[in-house]
Amino acid sequence: MSDEKIVLTSCPHDCGGRCVLKVHVRDGVITRIETDDGEEPQLRACVRGRAYRQRVYAPDRLKFPMKRAGKRGEGRFKRITWDEALDTVASELKRVKETYGPTAIFYVPYSGNTGTFLHSQLAVFRLLTMLGGFTPTWGSASFWGSLFSSQITYGTITTGHTRDDLLNSRLIIMWGFNPAETVLITNTCLTLTQAKEKGIKIVAIDPRFTDSAASFATEWIPIRPGTDTALLIAMAYVIIQDSLQNQKFLDMYTVGFDRFKGYVLGVEDGVPKTPAWAENITGVSAAVIEKLAKEYALMKPAALLSLGAPGRSAFGEQFHRSASTLAAMTGNIGIHGGDPAGFGFQPVGLQPLSGVGLISGLMPGNLPEGTAQKRGVHISRVWDAILRGKAGGYPADLKLLYVTNGNPLNQFPNSNKGVEALKKLEFIVIHEQFMTPTARFADILLPVNTHLERNDIIRPWFSGPWYMYLNKAIDSLYESKSDLEICTELAERLGIEGYSDKTEDEWLREFWKSAQEMTYSKPLLDYDTLKEKGVHKIKVQRPIVAFKEEIKDPKKHPFPTPSGKIEIYSRRLSEMNNPGLPPIPKYIETWEGRNDPLAKKYPLQFISTHFKRRIHSNMDNIPWLKELEDQELWINSIDARERNINHGDLVRIFNDRGEVIIPAKVTERIMPGVVSIYQGAWYNPDQRGVDRGGCANVLLKDEHSPAGAFCSNTALVQVQKV
Amino acid sequence: MQMGFYFDQSRCIGCYTCSVACKDWNDIQAGPANWRRVISMERGKYPNVFLSYLSLSCNHCEKPACAMACPVNAITKREEDGIVVVDREICLGSDICGMPCKHTCPYEAPQFGEERNAKMQMCHFCLDRVRENKKPVCVDACPVRALDAGPLDELREKYREGKNVKGFTSSEETHPSLIIKPRYAP
Numbered sequence: 017m018s019d020e021k022i023v024l025t026s027c028p029h030d031c032g033g034r035c036v037l038k039v040h041v042r043d044g045v046i047t048r049i050e051t052d053d054g055e056e057p058q059l060r061a062c063v064r065g066r067a068y069r070q071r072v073y074a075p076d077r078l079k080f081p082m083k084r085a086g087k088r089g090e091g092r093f094k095r096i097t098w099d100e101a102l103d104t105v106a107s108e109l110k111r112v113k114e115t116y117g118p119t120a121i122f123y124v125p126y127s128g129n130t131g132t133f134l135h136s137q138l139a140v141f142r143l144l145t146m147l148g149g150f151t152p153t154w155g156s157a158s159f160w161g162s163l164f165s166s167q168i169t170y171g172t173i174t175t176g177h178t179r180d181d182l183l184n185s186r187l188i189i190m191w192g193f194n195p196a197e198t199v200l201i202t203n204t205c206l207t208l209t210q211a212k213e214k215g216i217k218i219v220a221i222d223p224r225f226t227d228s229a230a231s232f233a234t235e236w237i238p239i240r241p242g243t244d245t246a247l248l249i250a251m252a253y254v255i256i257q258d259s260l261q262n263q264k265f266l267d268m269y270t271v272g273f274d275r276f277k278g279y280v281l282g283v284e285d286g287v288p289k290t291p292a293w294a295e296n297i298t299g300v301s302a303a304v305i306e307k308l309a310k311e312y313a314l315m316k317p318a319a320l321l322s323l324g325a326p327g328r329s330a331f332g333e334q335f336h337r338s339a340s341t342l343a344a345m346t347g348n349i350g351i352h353g354g355d356p357a358g359f360g361f362q363p364v365g366l367q368p369l370s371g372v373g374l375i376s377g378l379m380p381g382n383l384p385e386g387t388a389q390k391r392g393v394h395i396s397r398v399w400d401a402i403l404r405g406k407a408g409g410y411p412a413d414l415k416l417l418y419v420t421n422g423n424p425l426n427q428f429p430n431s432n433k434g435v436e437a438l439k440k441l442e443f444i445v446i447h448e449q450f451m452t453p454t455a456r457f458a459d460i461l462l463p464v465n466t467h468l469e470r471n472d473i474i475r476p477w478f479s480g481p482w483y484m485y486l487n488k489a490i491d492s493l494y495e496s497k498s499d500l501e502i503c504t505e506l507a508e509r510l511g512i513e514g515y516s517d518k519t520e521d522e523w524l525r526e527f528w529k530s531a532q533e534m535t536y537s538k539p540l541l542d543y544d545t546l547k548e549k550g551v552h553k554i555k556v557q558r559p560i561v562a563f564k565e566e567i568k569d570p571k572k573h574p575f576p577t578p579s580g581k582i583e584i585y586s587r588r589l590s591e592m593n594n595p596g597l598p599p600i601p602k603y604i605e606t607w608e609g610r611n612d613p614l615a616k617k618y619p620l621q622f623i624s625t626h627f628k629r630r631i632h633s634n635m636d637n638i639p640w641l642k643e644l645e646d647q648e649l650w651i652n653s654i655d656a657r658e659r660n661i662n663h664g665d666l667v668r669i670f671n672d673r674g675e676v677i678i679p680a681k682v683t684e685r686i687m688p689g690v691v692s693i694y695q696g697a698w699y700n701p702d703q704r705g706v707d708r709g710g711c712a713n714v715l716l717k718d719e720h721s722p723a724g725a726f727c728s729n730t731a732l733v734q735v736q737k738v
Numbered sequence: 739m740q741m742g743f744y745f746d747q748s749r750c751i752g753c754y755t756c757s758v759a760c761k762d763w764n765d766i767q768a769g770p771a772n773w774r775r776v777i778s779m780e781r782g783k784y785p786n787v788f789l790s791y792l793s794l795s796c797n798h799c800e801k802p803a804c805a806m807a808c809p810v811n812a813i814t815k816r817e818e819d820g821i822v823v824v825d826r827e828i829c830l831g832s833d834i835c836g837m838p839c840k841h842t843c844p845y846e847a848p849q850f851g852e853e854r855n856a857k858m859q860m861c862h863f864c865l866d867r868v869r870e871n872k873k874p875v876c877v878d879a880c881p882v883r884a885l886d887a888g889p890l891d892e893l894r895e896k897y898r899e900g901k902n903v904k905g906f907t908s909s910e911e912t913h914p915s916l917i918i919k920p921r922y923a924p
Contacts, residue, residue: 046765053878060881062756066762196751202881209749209882230789231751234924238785628753640761641769644754644776652784684784 022045023489024550026474027065028135028467030127030158031631032199034476035061036551037068039468039489046072046468046489053553059202059482059551064631067640071466076637078463079494088284088439091456098495101460102502106509108443108459112416113148119412121150124398126422127158128634132486133473133527134520139499140447141422148510151412152392154724157427159359161327165336166359168586171576174562177319178481179207179623181559184353187311188218189226191244191339192325196227197628210230217309217315221247222325223623224650225685225694237308238687241621241729242606243298244326247305248338249603250294252280254309255345260424261313261712262347267416269570270344272585276600289603297603299687312586313346317353323360324627325729330334330606332725335603341584349582350567352559362479363562364554396720396727398428402437420499421463423633425454426699429728431478431707432674433652447499450637453699453711465496473524473531473546481554483531483540486511486548506546506664596722608717608732610689618671619657620691624712636698648698648712649679652688652737659737666738668706669693671731674714676707677738691735695728740800740820741863742890742915744875744897745793748922749884752778752791759879759886763864767839773850773861774876779904790921792905793885795861795876796847797914798822804839804848812858813848820890820915821863824848844909846860863887890915 023039036052036059046069050491052058081101086092112120123144125137126144126597144150156163166173167474180199182188188211195204196305205228212218220229221237221244239247255261256277282288291302291309312318320343327334338355348354393401393410405413417438425434431453438444438457447459455461472486492498500516500523507515516524528543543551565573576579578587590599598604610621626632629641636642650670651661661667663682668675669691676693686692693712700709707714716731753776760774763896774795781788797813802822805813812828815821821830831854840848850856862897864874872878877885900917902908908916 048765050763050875051759051879053872061755062881063753063758066755066759068763103796196753205753205882225785225787225789225790227751227753230787231749234786236785440850540815640758643768644757654784682778684782684787685780685789687784 023487025468025489026484026551027061028065028129028132028472028474028486029631030130030395030477030635031062031064032195032477032687033062034131034474034480034482034484035059035065035202035203036484036645037061037065038523041489044490044667055204055553057553063628063644064635064641067635067638068468070638070640071635072468072490074450074637076450077493078450078461078496081495082461084459088444088459089435089457091451093461097149098497098505101462102505102509104460108416108445109506111149112442116413116415118147118149118556119151119279121592122393122402122414122416122417123150123418123420124153124422124424125420126427127632128421128423129427130422131465131475131477132467133475134523135467135470135472135498135500137421139503140418143503143507143512143515143526144418146507146515147510150418151414151670153395153398154392155394155396155720155726157328157395157726159324159327160725161329161332161721162322162324163360164723164725165327165333165340168589169337169340169577169583170356170358170563171583174360174361174363175356176360176362176479176562177355178185178362178364178556178560179204180585181218181352181561182319183214184559185216185317185319186353186635187315188216189221189312189318190228190233191221191320191322192221193321193323194226194228194325194626198626199477201476201478205231217311220360222370223687227628227738228352230598237300237304238613240297240299240610240687241623241690242609245331245334245338245601246289246294246297246603247282247300248335248342249601250291250305251309252276252338252342253289253313254291254306255313256280258313260310261345265349266344269349269567269575270582271579271586272600273345274339276584279600279602281483293671312342316346316348317351318346318348318352319353319355321347321355322357328726328728329609330721330727330730331604332721332727333597333723334601340582341601342425344582344584350561350563352561355561358562360478362481362560364481364556364560365476365479365483380731394720395424395428396718399430399433399437400718402440403433408557415442415445418440419444419454423452423454425457426538426633426696426711426713428718429713430673431699431711431713431720432701432705433718435701447502449496450634455708462502463494463496463503465492465498469493469496470498471520471524473528481556483546483552483554485550487547487550487648490731495577507533579677594722606730608730612732614732618734619689620733621689621716622669622731622733623690623692623729624695624716625692627696630694630696632698633698636696646679647694648679648690649735650681650683650686652686652690653682653684654688655691655735656682661735661737668736668738669715669733671715671733674705674707676710676714678708678710680735691733739797739818740915741868741887742888742893743795743797744821744886744893744900744919746884746919747790747792747903748919749882750791750793751882752776753881754875755879755881756885759875760861763875766859767851768843769852771851771856771859773849773859777817777905781904785891788923790904791852793876794847794906796822797845797916798863799909799915800913801911803844803912807838807842808811809835809838818843821865821868823862823865824858824860824876826857826859829857831857844912845906845914893917
């Protein structure tokens with residue numbers, strides 16, 4: 017028996033963290049996984065990282081290339097050779113390109129691999145680009161409202177402080193912010209724990225009493241989904257009425273406050289946005305609104321934290337625009353302990369793109385002006401685009417679907433419509449590790465290895481002061497290959513020259529070289545040392561604060577907006593002339609809210625939340641994780657009693673788009689009138705088309721907010737006992 | 739000397755990392771045998787809700803009831819560190835003896851897999867790690883540092899005396915080697 021070796025790596029998922037995994041390997045087999053026990057700050061892995069051994073050795077991993085044997089979607093497959101699989105994919109790509117043009121090829125990747133430099137959607141992106149192009153997607157299920165609004169208001173998405181700066185705050189508002197389940201940058205929970213123990217006041221605003229609300233906050237303010245903007249605007253009203261705004265800051269660094277003030281006071285529309293006005297909309301009492309507004313205005317510095325959830329709503333852009341406006345009104349920008357309430361990227365640990373150049377056209381920085389919308393299909397509209405094509409106003413008639421790093425049938429809205437769309441296509445090829453609900457619809461299914469079977473470099477999830485090397489722990493299992501290996505072989509068959517002229521190691525060295533340009537990250541370790549140490553923790557002397565320079569010397573350092581200031585009023589928005597995107601932030605009532613006529617038939621507001629035992633739809637099939645908690649419908653005891661539902665009863669959750677049957681969790685931890693399901697459970701329709709898996713997207717409308725915010729918290733449903 | 743655990747309930751976010759890290763390190767399959775369990779407790783009525791978690795393993799009691807209940811003395815308390823261990827070679831199995839260890843333990847720490855006549859298994863304080871001067875894997879796993887382990891005297895000095903919380907009462911009979919810092923409602 018050989019000695020055990022320890023391989024240093026991490027996880028490459030859209031999990032919220034980027035942590036150290038120390039993988040024990042004996043005789044080419046992973047035996048155990050430990051986490052960071054080295055220098056502080058330790059980057060300790062979460063429950064999902066600790067379960068990774070079961071994912072690598074899961075009996076249901078895809079082992080061989082397969083082709084469809086039954087009807088599409090039936091899930092019957094036949095093992096074939098790599099040659100047959102790749103020949104088929106290459107000839108279908110050629111056929112579709114020659115018959116319909118390259119835009120008939122629809123590439124739908126997602127976040128299955130996130131933050132990796134090499135093994136990611138880049139491989140297919142490069143292949144299809146070199147083949148002559150394709151129709152891409154745009155948008156994000158996570159943060160698009162925030163991304164767009166941050167660009168408009170601040171001209172950048174790099175608005176974040178390093179998390180350690182929270183310890184300089186006097187007040188932290190966690191607004192739809194639940195790192196106890198979503199991590200939201202490794203060690204955020206530890207920092208919030210320290211903040212709580214330091215006596216910093218922490219408030220949680222959320223329709224659910226989340227694990228974070230329970231663990232960190234001293235106050236929970238439940239709020240109706242889709243109404244967060246009204247609360248923010250009423251807070252602005254209180255601040256203006258009491259003249260608590262930092263007028264000097266507003267005069268010096270912002271444009272458009274007076275117009276916003278006019279809207280808030282009702283000069284514009286005759287409706288003063290008072291706490292009483294907002295109480296009626298949000299369900300938060302006027303007294304609580306008033307108290308919160310005064311606290312936020314007076315307890316400086318204060319950090320209003322939100323990454324995405326309230327913005328994952330119809331008109332979710334307005335939430336983020338309003339939050340940034342409140343941050344400006346209170347002068348919580350550019351100071352320690354504050355937060356601009358923007359997108360929140362920290363300037364450390366970003367992916368170096370200059371040297372890669374493959375996906376720069378699709379990176380967030382280039383998007384809000386509307387270019388990508390023209391070229392691509394929003395992820396909420398993928399099924400509609402397949403079904404209706406050009407006739408429906410989409411860029412192309414889509415014939416061939418290429419899916420990697422994703423499970424769109426499960427994770428994009430309106431799964432039942434997705435089934436119809438997938439049946440319509442001429443050809444579907446999918447790279448996967450498991451037989452996901454989407455993979456069942458493949459014509460050719462190609463098995464991909466896991467990150468423990470290859471080398472890569474990875475940046476932190478989102479951002480943060482470290483980089484990691486993902487060292488290969490074991491050889492590729494079964495017949496699996498990496499995306500890059502698959503695409504290299506496809507490139508040969510397609511006659512694409514120069515697709516990959518480098519080895520894995522050469523690519524990584526080149527990428528790492530380009531990382532040297534990142535200002536905050538200097539000096540970076542050399543490549544070999546990074547590989548050996550596994551993690552490079554960038555020493556940050558003091559917490560990093562966004563816009564310090566812009567505040568200190570605004571003449572020399574204007575904000576990167578057209579006006580050079582923080583844009584409460586945006587000319588760019590004004591020029592878009594879209595009533596859903598007003599030039600100043602406004603509360604706009606969502607569709608499928610409680611005043612929608614549809615609420616008579618479907619009286620409950622439905623939200624879908626993250627789940628600590630999954631990464632979106634990743635790892636739903638891992639026994640160690642599956643047994644931790646059931647996939648349940650959260651329903652308040654008041655709503656449950658009206659429907660004669662007891663804890664654990666099977667319930668139907670339905671609307672015009674579909675029906676899901678799962679057990680009910682009757683709880684006081686969700687506000688009456690609202691129900692929620694954890695997103696990511698695998699869609700599993702029975703013979704009647706009723707989903708028994710608990711997939712939230714069965715119930716969601718396939719529509720996005722005007723600037724592209726994903727609307728996973730905007731839906732009405734009814735619930736009945738089975 | 740007596741080894742023991744410390745659990746800071748005010749910190750625990752209920753993430754289960756301790757529980758799964760334990761399963762990976764000790765190679766326990768998914769199923770009923772769970773050496774370290776995380777239990778959630780909800781109290782109150784909307785909107786005045788309170789939530790707390792407990793992370794519990796074997797408490798390596800000063801006077802382990804399980805050891806006294808075992809008909810064949812398969813459970814012993816180690817002299818050198820007070821860690822309670824089971825000899826699965828000696829254990830009769832669940833079907834034969836009816837699991838008196840599990841039934842007498844105030845904390846249901848003895849665990850049994852789903853196989854027929856399952857032999858008892860439970861937390862052994864990661865003896866293999868203790869031998870290398872490491873803490874049990876659950877302690878080193880906790881992302882918010884809510885767990886600690888070590889000589890009970892030292893833990894008492896560091897964290898003072900623990901308190902009873904909902905779901906855990908320190909048994910006057912067995913004297914569990916666990917110190918809990920409670921989470922209080924704000």
